[in-house]
Amino acid sequence: MNVSVKKITSEDKSDAFCVRRRVFVEEQRVPMELEIDEYEDEATHFVAYIDGEPVGTARLRWKDHLTVKAERVAVLKPYRGNGVGKLLMQALEEEARRKNATSIQLHAQIQAQQFYERLGYKAYGDLFFDADIEHIAMKKTFY
Template sequence: MSHADAHDLDVRVVRTDEQYDDALDVRYAVFVDEQDVPEDLEVDEHEDESVHFVAYRDGDPVGAARLREKDDTTAKVERVAVLREYRGEGYGRAIMREVEAVAAARGYDRVALHAQTHAAPFYDRLDYERVGEEFEEAGIPHVTMEKALESEGGPAGE
């Protein structure tokens, strides 16, 4: 990591309306304003069932993500975003670490995501593997990526 390590960043599971609004502000800035994703695609029918994350630096929201169940063993990571001026500081990695920890704590064995192809090298560095062919989502090229999660403990009963 670079000079701005995870200790500069406060990654939280969203528990209040204010935190959710902060997460949405980051997502809108990145996806709607910067990447021209339509608003109705950015906020979808999965908001209520998702666990949302917001990352603060010095009290300001700078990153966000959400996590939801894909199936009994796999959680899907979505809407991973870091404001443009804070990229390259290790914040995306810190957010993903927290998201993965929550997924593991909830009993999931794997996480999957649809990475924008330009961001795939970021996920490569986090030990995600590409699955299948490139596809388009919201007019942006994506690739499915997956990662096996480390178990928080040994087999049940230990």
């Protein structure tokens, strides 16, 4: 399985939105009005492709001049467990480091917490709900 991850332009987010719609809206029943938010234009979006088909996506957004936040990380169900999510997170981390971020934060759905822990993220704070899905805040420091 040949996976490629590409940073996409702000004008061409349709592949990212397609994956997010299938995962968050259709599979997890998140309302579309919560899924698409005011940060779409300021975020940097990435899409994972297999044979030209979008199978995963994630976005990166600056919180302050040293901290970025990974958001909207999603992989289509048939492709989970095959390294697609790991490649997306590596792309986000490389972009963050390239722009001199010192840490990356995210809000992980509880079922994905172990995935992020394997990538070096540490949980902090209390569990909370977002879109009726239980989450935990996580962080990885680069330096």
